[in-house]
Amino acid sequence: VILGSEVTDRFGVLNMKKARSKVEKIAGQYGFDVDLDAKIEDISVGMQQRVEILKALYRGVDILILDEPTAVLTPQEISELMDIMKSLVKSGKTIILITHKLKEIQQSSDACTIIRRGKLIDTVKPQEVDEEALAAKMVGHPVRLVVEKTPAKPKDVVLEIDHLCVKDKRGLDAVKDLSLKIHRGEIFGIAGVDGNGQEELVNAITCLSRAESGTIKINGQEIQNTTPQNVIGHKISTIPEDRQRRGLVLNFSCEKNMVLEKYKSSPFSRHGIMQDGEIKEYTKKLVGDYDIRPAGCGPMQVRSLSGGNQQKLIIAREISNEPDLLIAVQPTRGLDVGAIEYVHKMLVRERDEGKAVLLISLELDEVLSVADTIGVIYDGSINGTFSQDQADEKTIGLLMAGGKQNAVNG
Known part of the structure; x- marks a missing residue:
């Protein structure tokens, strides 16, 4: 001090x-x-x-x-x-x-001053306006703050993690004997304060770091300690926490970023030569389908897009891979409420199409509103698991701080 x-x-x-x-x-x-x-x-x-x-x-x-x-x-x-x-x-x-x-x-x-794209939009008394009105002023159009979705209909297990242990970059235990299952047609949300093993868990699933012990199975096949290419081959797609450091090559065009994971595959490559025409048409279609702006951004450097449109490009790329498991880590970080609404719709759409979704977010409101099943992570372990209708903010908050589920319920 x-x-x-x-x-x-x-x-x-x-x-x-x-x-x-x-x-x-x-x-x-x-x-x-x-x-x-x-x-x-x-x-x-x-x-x-x-x-x-x-x-x-x-x-x-x-x-x-x-x-x-x-x-x-x-x-x-x-x-x-x-x-x-x-x-x-x-x-x-x-x-x-x-x-x-x-x-x-x-x-x-x-008092609340709303700023949009560097310009002052309005100053209001928060007690005199509701959240929907504030959100509309922030993005310039009406926004639905409540995530609309039907009850989940979970089917067979897609991702099964059993007694997983992972060390962090310092060699200290970060994930400790963690187990969970995610089903097809389910969004499994992990709530927790940053630094409780979330990053190491994702890195182990995507084979960016080694698991010390335990197993990670996708559709019954073990994938731990293999390669990121093997992970992609097992139909796992990832929306990373840091879109600019982990999700994009900023100096590449939008077109090249759109095929980062499959540029060697047909029709984007023939005899080792990239097919620019195919890549251009593919990108053009996804830009239209996912409303990425500006509409003709294909040849532009991806760094020139806004944060929200960069995130849309990553979502388009990862979902177009038709994964069995979609991992979304902090998918709405740094986005305005309009872009947040869009991301949530995409996650729910994937669930409804029978995909398994792992949502890891530091925003507890996001986990509570989007996830069908909620696991609380503390000190590298799942500290409690709830269905969406059982979860409440106070209980989960206590578990995030290290409380025990039995003590909370008691």
């Missing part, structure tokens, strides 16, 4: 007692529950965020800018943050909250 603004005596010697007293006074004044003796690496993300706010208050700021402050928090931590924000406002501080979460805007804000 005090780094860079240390309290010293007249000889320049650090006075920790005086500094601690000042920090304790600020923490008490605003109701911060912070263990001042804990190491930052050992505390929760929510606690780390409180420390960041405490650092700013320690320096005497009057204006706090919070940019997507709830992105990796549990529902309980979000509620606590809202209480802290209200306490700060009561004491005369000004808070600028930058967020795309409509519910949090209505819960916390006195």
Whole structure:
């Protein structure tokens, strides 16, 4: 908290007692529950965020800018943050909250300014408009915020993971004895705070990292510790978390990006020579089918597309592979509510066509509204599993923070 603004005596010697007293006074004044003796690496993300706010208050700021402050928090931590924000406002501080979460805007804000494509659209009082009206102002047209879908009709098992263990890049256990099953015609959502093994789980399924033990089966065949090409061959498609780093080659054209996984196959290649005409026509069709803009973007570098249209291109490419399993990792990250609505429709459409869908998202509202079955991941293990009609935000939030299902139910 005090780094860079240390309290010293007249000889320049650090006075920790005086500094601690000042920090304790600020923490008490605003109701911060912070263990001042804990190491930052050992505390929760929510606690780390409180420390960041405490650092700013320690320096005497009057204006706090919070940019997507709830992105990796549990529902309980979000509620606590809202209480802290209200306490700060009561004491005369000004808070600028930058967020795309409509519910949090209505819960916390006195005024809301909507910006679209760098231009100011309107300023409203959140209490006087509903979420649908805010969403329409954000994207410029009406948006349905409720995911429309019929009850799932799960069939045979497509993905079966049994006692999987995976290490992270540091050699530490990240996925610990994890087991799950996903059926054809089902969206299985994984809810959890970032850093609880989600990345390592996906990397193991797609063979970008090794599994230490356990099995991963697709349609009954083991695929762990093979190759990404083998994964694609077993009809697994992935919408990656980072579309620009993992999903696209930014300097390639949209046409080349559309066939990244099958450029060696007919009709896109003959005798080792790429067939530009076939690739062009194929891309043109998918651009039309998935409403990727601008309409003639085929020869353009993919980096020139907006984030939403880049994501549409990835979705078009992966779905057109007709997978048995579609893995969607943070598929709506950085998208406006209109693009989010589109992505959700695509996931539900794939489910309805008999595909198995694995949805991994840090947005709990997204998991609750889109998934048919919800698994909560904590410290590399599935901490509880619910059907959509059994799941509630409070219970899942507690499990995301490390609570046990029996204790929650009790």
